[in-house]
Amino acid sequence: MKPPCYLPAEIALWALRPDDELFAEAKRLTRAFASASFDMCSIVTGKCGKCSEDCKWCAQSAHHQTACEVHDVISPEECLRHAKANEAQGIRRFSIVNSGRKATQKELEAVCKLFRCLRQATSLELCASLGLLTLPEMRQLAEAGVSRYHCNLEASPKHFPRLCTTHTLADKIATLKAAREAGLSICSGGIIGMGESESDRIDLAFALRELDVSSIPINILSPIPGTPLEATPLISEREILRTIALFRLIHPTAYLRFAGGRARLSEETFASALSIGINAAIEGDLLTTLGRSVAQDKAFILEAGYQIS
Numbered sequence: 001m002k003p004p005c006y007l008p009a010e011i012a013l014w015a016l017r018p019d020d021e022l023f024a025e026a027k028r029l030t031r032a033f034a035s036a037s038f039d040m041c042s043i044v045t046g047k048c049g050k051c052s053e054d055c056k057w058c059a060q061s062a063h064h065q066t067a068c069e070v071h072d073v074i075s076p077e078e079c080l081r082h083a084k085a086n087e088a089q090g091i092r093r094f095s096i097v098n099s100g101r102k103a104t105q106k107e108l109e110a111v112c113k114l115f116r117c118l119r120q121a122t123s124l125e126l127c128a129s130l131g132l133l134t135l136p137e138m139r140q141l142a143e144a145g146v147s148r149y150h151c152n153l154e155a156s157p158k159h160f161p162r163l164c165t166t167h168t169l170a171d172k173i174a175t176l177k178a179a180r181e182a183g184l185s186i187c188s189g190g191i192i193g194m195g196e197s198e199s200d201r202i203d204l205a206f207a208l209r210e211l212d213v214s215s216i217p218i219n220i221l222s223p224i225p226g227t228p229l230e231a232t233p234l235i236s237e238r239e240i241l242r243t244i245a246l247f248r249l250i251h252p253t254a255y256l257r258f259a260g261g262r263a264r265l266s267e268e269t270f271a272s273a274l275s276i277g278i279n280a281a282i283e284g285d286l287l288t289t290l291g292r293s294v295a296q297d298k299a300f301i302l303e304a305g306y307q308i309s
Contacts, residue, residue: 003033003252011202014249019242026245026276033252038306039215039280040297041093041127041257042086046111047073051099053166055154056228057194057221060099066226073098073110076117087122089294090308091283094118095127095150101167102131112144119145127187132167132175138182149179150187152217156203159196169207176211189217189257192243193235201243205250214254217282218244220261237269241276248277255280267300274304 006014014022048071051060059068083094096111103111108130115126128141129150138149151172154160160169176186188211190204208216220240223232247256257280258273265273281301283294301308 001032003029004249006249008202008206011206011246011249012199015198015202015242015246019238022242022245022249023272023276026248029248029252030275030277030279034248034277034279035253035255036279036306038301038308039093039255039257040091040283040294040308041095041125041280042082042091042283043095043097043129044074044079044082045099046079046096046114046130047071047098047100047103047107052101053164055164055166057154057163057191057224059224059227061227064227066224073107073114076114079114080117080121083118083122083124086283087124089283090298091294092123092125093127093148094122094124095129095148097129097150098131100131102133103137108133108137108140112140115141115144115146132171133178135178135181138179138184142182142184146184148185148187148215149176150217151175151179152189152191152219153204153207154190155194155196156200157207158203159194159200163194173211176213185215186211186213187215187217187257188213189215189219189259191219191221191260192240193221193232193261194229195232198239198242198246202246202250205247209250213251215257215280216247216251216254217257217259218247218278219259220264222261222264234264237265240265241269241272244273244277257281270300271304274300274306279306 048069050062050070054063055061059066126146127148128146153172157169179186223230256277258278259282
């Protein structure tokens with residue numbers, strides 16, 4: 001049985017349906033087509049702060065006055081400590097995430113050195129998130145042992161320019177295409193709760209489908225003091241669940257990956273999210289926001305009927 005490929009007009013109609021009908025369809029698709037092997041990954045901040053970009057949600061932007069920590073690329077010893085701690089908890093994927101528009105050649109070489117160290121000392125699948133890299137730079141990462149590249153679209157084509165003026169969605173799409181051309185799989189999603197409409201979230205999901213993204217992080221905005229979005233009202237748990245359900249309808253086979261901002265959710269909402277689409281998660285603390293403990297997540301994941309790979 002092939003998964004459905006809902007058209008935008010059909011999803012617009014699903015978005016008008018009551019919660020119980022929408023959630024039932026998302027649950028059906030999750031059980032029928034999404035992986036029952038839950039994918040857990042973790043990240044470490046390679047370089048933090050002083051970012052040249054003006055993304056309105058981000059504590060690391062040099063355009064905003066926040067209490068964000070600032071440091072250059074971490075040492076191999078510190079990186080390996082984080083990686084082994086996560087591997088010991090059964091997490092199989094590990095990513096290095098740098099602040100900034102893109103890694104400089106010097107930073108890229110330093111991060112590639114970290115990846116070679118990780119490849120020798122662990123059995124982790126290696127991922128990278130280093131900004132708007134080119135094809136030759138992606139090939140450097142692949143040669144260092146990286147298998148996946150992450151670059152979030154963050155928001156719909158219509159809404160993104162309201163949130164960032166220093167780079168474009170086209171820049172991000174070019175980055176993801178370069179990663180794929182270099183032989184890397186791609187990971188891309190967005191942040192919800194940044195003043196967008198439900199229609200914007202649907203447009204983001206379709207933009208990701210056009211790129212055939214199979215790993216989709218879903219972040220929930222945690223308004224950070226000092227950023228332009230600091231006073232943004234929190235998105236409701238109902239809206240979060242509806243977003244997950246709509247993403248599952250648009251991406252029946254993808255890994256929908258809970259990411260930043262989910263620590264505030266009730267246990268009931270977290271369990272519901274697992275039933276209607278979430279089958280992956282970024283574990284631990286997430287850059288400038290807090291995550292949930294791995295042990296907490298594992299209990300819910302197993303209770304929801306997933307296997308932990």
